[in-house]
Amino acid sequence: MFEGLLGQCAVTDVDRAEEWFTILCGRPPDARPMAGLLEWHLGPGFGLQVWSEPESAGHSTVSLLVTDIDDDAERLLAHGIAHDGPQPGGGARILVLADPDGNRVVLTGS
Numbered sequence: 001m002f003e004g005l006l007g008q009c010a011v012t013d014v015d016r017a018e019e020w021f022t023i024l025c026g027r028p029p030d031a032r033p034m035a036g037l038l039e040w041h042l043g044p045g046f047g048l049q050v051w052s053e054p055e056s057a058g059h060s061t062v063s064l065l066v067t068d069i070d071d072d073a074e075r076l077l078a079h080g081i082a083h084d085g086p087q088p089g090g091g092a093r094i095l096v097l098a099d100p101d102g103n104r105v106v107l108t109g110s
Helices: 014-025 069-078
Strands: 005-011 031-034 037-043 046-052 061-065 087-089 092-098 104-109
Touching: 005 014, 005 061, 014 037, 014 046, 069 092, 069 104
Parallel strands: 005 046, 061 104
Antiparallel strands: 031 037, 037 046, 087 092, 092 104
């Protein structure tokens, strides 16, 4: 019945968010379906939307499964995205990040 999922983060400043999420995803957005909306297509049937919605900004949480959490942690630090490093969580390891609006982005993997 369902064919995919797009996680969404509401932000106050889509230009500032685009810079941050471009670093996170390692590339610019794949689509701009309408003004104020950015999309990263991360695999068949799933992706991430960043939406300009100031009244809801900072209250989103998305979790993304990654192949090498240590490499991602190092890459993000090298590009200025601060974090406390990978931690145990949920039977795997997690890396908790916050975008400029305070949305929680959790990378999970080994």
